Amino acid sequence: MADCVFCKIIDKTIPADIVFEGDNVIAFRDINPKAPVHVVIIPKKHINPLEDMDEEDIVMIPEIYMAARTIAADEGIDVSGYRVLTNTGPDSGQEVEHMHWHLLGGRLLGDIG
Ligand code: 5GP
Numbered sequence: 001m002a003d004c005v006f007c008k009i010i011d012k013t014i015p016a017d018i019v020f021e022g023d024n025v026i027a028f029r030d031i032n033p034k035a036p037v038h039v040v041i042i043p044k045k046h047i048n049p050l051e052d053m054d055e056e057d058i059v060m061i062p063e064i065y066m067a068a069r070t071i072a073a074d075e076g077i078d079v080s081g082y083r084v085l086t087n088t089g090p091d092s093g094q095e096v097e098h099m100h101w102h103l104l105g106g107r108l109l110g111d112i113g
C-alpha cells in the first residue's frame with residue numbers, strides 16, 4: 001500500500017534493520033525500542049485490522065510465531081523469556097495500520113496495560 005511505512009520497509013524503499021526474512025513474513029528492529037530486544041514481525045501482505053485476515057491469511061500466523069522463536073534464539077532471549085503481542089484498532093494504541101507482532105525481551109517485562 002502506497003502510504004504504508006511497513007510496506008515501504010518490505011519494498012526496501014525505506015531502510016530498516018532487518019533481522020529475519022521468510023516467504024511470507026519479515027522482521028526488523030523497532031525504531032523506538034521499548035526493551036533491549038524489540039523486533040517488529042509483519043506479514044509481507046498488507047492486512048489491517050485483524051478482522052480483515054481471511055482464512056487464507058490466518059495460516060500465516062504460525063509463520064509469525066516460528067519467526068519469533070528463531071529471532072528469540074538468535075538474540076539469546078529464548079531461555080530468559082520474551083513477549084509476543086499485537087495491537088489492533090484504536091483502543092489498543094496501534095499506530096501503524098499494517099498488522100504486526102512485537103517481540104520484546106532482554107529485561108523483566110511488566111504487566112500489560
Ligand atoms: P503499534 O503501536 O502500531 O503497535 O507499533 C508500531 C511500532 O512500529 C512502534 O513501536 C514504532 O516504534 C514502530 N515503527 C514505526 N515506524 C517505524 C519505522 O519507520 N521503522 C521501524 N523500524 N519501526 C517503526
Ligand code: ZN
Nearest residue numbers: 004007046098
Ligand atoms: Zn502495509
